[in-house]
Amino acid sequence: MIIWNAFNSLPTWHRKMVLILSIMVMMLAAWPSEQAVATRVNDDEPLADASPLDEGEAQPQALARRAAKPSYVTKQVKVRRGDNMGVIFQRIGLNTTDLHLIDQLDGSDPLRMLQPGQELTFKLTEQGELHSLYYPHSLEQALKVSRKDDSFVARPVRLELDTREQVARGEIRSSFWGAAAEAGMTEDQIMDLAAIFGWDIDFAQDLQPGDSFRVVYQDKYQDDERVASGDILAAEFINQGAIYRAVLNEDGNYYTPEGKAMRKSFLRAPVNFKYISSNFNPRRLHPVTGKVRPHNGIDYVAPVGTPIMAAGGGSVVAAGYNQFNGNYVFIKHAGNYVTKYLHLSKLSVNKGQRVKQGQTIGLLGGTGRVTGPHLHYEFVVGGVHKNPRTLDLPQAETLSGRELANFKLLAMPQLAKLDQLDKPELQLAQNKRTNGGN
Ligand SMILES: [Zn+2]
Structure with a gap:
C-alpha cells in the first residue's frame, strides 16, 4: 500500500518561529518581566518567572526583586474524576481563602468546569503561597490567575493554533x-x-x-x-x-x-458506512431466500439499533408494521420518487411528517420476514423499482x-x-x- 502524508508548510512555520523567537529576545531585552509572560503562551512552562504583578512597578524595585531572585515552585496538577478547585487546593496544601478570592473574580468561571485529564499549573512562593495559576481549558483558550496586591487578577490567554496544509x-x-x-x-x-x-x-x-x-x-x-x-x-x-x-x-x-x-437530492446509502462491518459485499445473499440480489431492494447488514437516515428530503407517506415488512417507513420525495425502509426495530417518524435528508427515521432491526437483522432499502421512481446505487440521481x-x-x-x-x-x-x-x- 502506498500511503504517505506530508507536512507541507513545516519550513514556513520554521521561518515564522525563528522570527517570533527573535522578536521575543528583543522584547525580553527591552522589557524583561511582563513580556516574558505575554509571549510565552504556547510554552511548556506557561508560568514564567514574571507575572502581571510586576506591571507598573518602578524599575529599581523590579531590579531589586530580580537581584533577590525569588524562586517559585511549579506544580502541575492533572484533574481527576470528581475533582474541583476546592479538592485540588486541599490536595496541594493551598489556602482556601485564596480560592475564595479567585472564585469571586470576573472571568474565573472556567475553573468551575474542570474536566478529568486537563492540567493546571500552579506557581507557589517558597513559603508555599499561591503566586499564580494557569489553566488551558480549551484548545484555543487558557486562563491565567495571578496574585495582585491583596487579591488576584484573572486574564484570558488566547492560544494560537497553526493551520497546516497536508x-x-x-x-x-x-x-x-x-x-x-x-x-x-x-x-x-x-x-x-x-x-x-x-x-x-x-x-x-x-x-x-x-x-x-x-x-x-x-x-x-x-x-x-x-x-x-x-x-x-x-x-x-x-x-x-x-x-x-x-x-x-x-x-x-x-x-x-x-x-x-x-x-x-438523494444519498447513495441510508446507512452510515461506519456501522457496516464489511464494506465489500460483491454478492450479498438475501437473508431469507439465499439468492443473490433477488428482490427489489438492497440489504444493509449492520447491528440492531444502527440509525437509518432519510436518503432525501420529503414526507412520510407510511409508517407502521406488518408481518412481512416488520416496522417500515415509506418516504415520498419531489419528482415522483419514493424510498422504503423495512425491518426497523424502532420508528422515529410518523405518517404525514416532513423529513430532511440525513434525518434519522428509525433504527435498524430484524422485524418482519427476515432471518437476521438488516435494513431492506427500496428506491422507486414513478412506480418502478430502481437500483439507487447505479441510478443517475437528480442533480442539485x-x-x-x-x-x-x-x-x-x-x-x-x-x-x-x-x-x-x-x-x-x-x-x-x-x-x-x-x-x-x-
Ligand atoms: Zn431485502
Missing part, C-alpha cells in the same frame, strides 16, 4: 477506514471524506479493493502537535474505476471541478457566471495538488510550491 493518499485493501487512518487522517476527516462523496458512492457497499483516494486537507497544530483537524480542501475518490473529484468552495460547499454541487444546484469563475480560480491550484499526488517523486516539488505561497 496531503494524504491511500489505496483500499481491507477497509476504507483503515486506509484513511493509515494515511494520517483523523476520524472526523474520514467521516468528512465519506460525506463529500456520499451522494455518489455507497460507502456501505460499493467500495472495492483497489479503490483509492487523494486528499488535500488542513490540520491545526499547537506546539508542533496536531490538536484539531481542519477542512478537507480538495479530494478525489476512485471507486471501481470511476473518478470523483470535489473542491471546497468559499460558500462552504463542495463542487465538482465543473462547478456542480456534490450534494444531490450548479454554479454559474461570476460564482463559477471564482470557483474555478480557487479550484485550479487545489486540483493541481491532487494531480501532483499521483507520483511520490513529485511530492517534494509540491511542498516547495506550497511554501512559496504561504
